[in-house]
Amino acid sequence: MMYKSTLSVKKEIALHLLFWVIWVYFTLAVVDANGIHFAEMDLFSSTWCITYVVTFYVNYLFVLPKVFHPFKWIKAIAGLVVIFLFFAALRYFLEQFLTVQLFNVQNYNPGTGILYYIYDNTFYAARPIILSSAFWLIVLLVRLLDYNKYIIEEQKNTEIKFLKAQINPHFVFNTLNNIYSMVHFQSPNALPAIEKLSSIMRFTTYEAPRNFIRLGEELNYIHAYLELEELRHYDKSFVSWETTVQSDNHEIPPYLLSPLVENALKHGSYTAEIPIIIRLSCNDQQLDFEVINRIGNQKKDKLGGIGIDNLKNRLEILYPEKHTLQTTEQEGLFSAHLVIYFQ
Incomplete structure (x- = not known):
């Protein structure tokens, strides 16, 4: 029997959609006396959201599978450094280069030092990295538990088949001995x-x-x-x-x-x-x-x-x-x- 996870790709996509609905509600929604409405998005709020989502999925789809196949601490540290640098580089490209070319504005003041830029982005990068890692680990845990249940069931079925295979010849052997005696004595x-x-x-x-x-x-x-x-x-x-x-x-x-x-x-x-x-x-x-x-x-x-x-x-x-x-x-x-x- 081929293994087929109960957490299919469609269900995983549905979980992602649910996650982003919740994320939008708690990140962008504003609740006041007038009800629920979304905060106005300026240029750099938009670039931050783009950086957030792209970093989330680069970590989810590429970095984490490499880190955990197989898992080693040195790979985990290297993966963390890589995804952080990716976040900082992407944000720098969007907010310090692309917006200058298109709108002649930039998020950080000219002359901002690289050390301050890295330090400041450590806080912003932590959220998509932590959330994507937690989401990926939860999905992995669900699939591992599901696969472990499948393996246990297969082992049970295999052992039962093996035990039956031992029993069948045993009965036949005894029976044939009995018949042999009857035939021998006519x-x-x-x-x-x-x-x-x-x-x-x-x-x-x-x-x-x-x-x-x-x-x-x-x-x-x-x-x-x-x-x-x-x-x-x-x-x-x-x-x-x-x-x-x-x-x-x-x-x-x-x-x-x-x-x-x-x-x-x-x-x-x-x-x-x-x-x-x-x-x-x-x-x-x-x-x-x-x-x-x-x-x-x-x-x-x-x-x-x-x-x-x-x-x-x-x-x-x-x-x-x-x-x-x-x-x-x-x-x-x-x-x-x-x-x-x-x-």
Whole structure:
């Protein structure tokens, strides 16, 4: 996605017009008993205004971009000297040369020393230089904040895509291992397993790339994954579901719940007598998902691996301070409990 600042050139021009309207009001307008009217402009008031505006934009368009690309103090000092000399030289040209040629008048008396001229113009030059610098820095700050927000968003999207890319092969790898075992032992469940794998691949291809999917789609994916395990173990009763879902149309990121189920299948020990317990409740306020399994005898159950680690990272990105993920071990049982707060 190409970066496009919210502060467009048109908006910047509009800000300049607003600035000059305000400047004219506070500089040239006179408020008295007769209302608001503009002070009469004599010749040297006009030349001063011209010098002011030209200096403002020379500093804004040329000096400041050079000074801050990249910023160095020596460049800042040099830029300040240059723009001041520009102001003094332009004013001298307009008021000590051009007006003499056109109207035979000049602003400063003949014989005015150069040191006094520079000293006197220090005060007059300060206003356009300070105002143009402040205006330019404000515009720069707005654009930097806008760009920083864009970069953070892009980093978030990039990290999420990377995490998804890690998760997808992990699920496929486990599933293919299961099917390989069935084919090797010539199990009649091999073809149904391939059908379930096809369902998983459809999810991976069409649903997983999306940022959010319906809760029902995630649950369908989990069911397909569990059915593959059932086919491999020839056991259809090692999972106990307890669900209270007001609506499965709530939108969640893909692969949000499945890593907890996969963790139980990978590290747990399960039978029909002591099944994996999956509890799910969901309403408008929160989603509550818990997976409980017996800890395997030969492999310690833990909240680890690519899928779970990625889940923790994604939760930090997608639901900062709006989720809890807790794991407990008690009496030989392992529990992973995820709560997401929608409000």
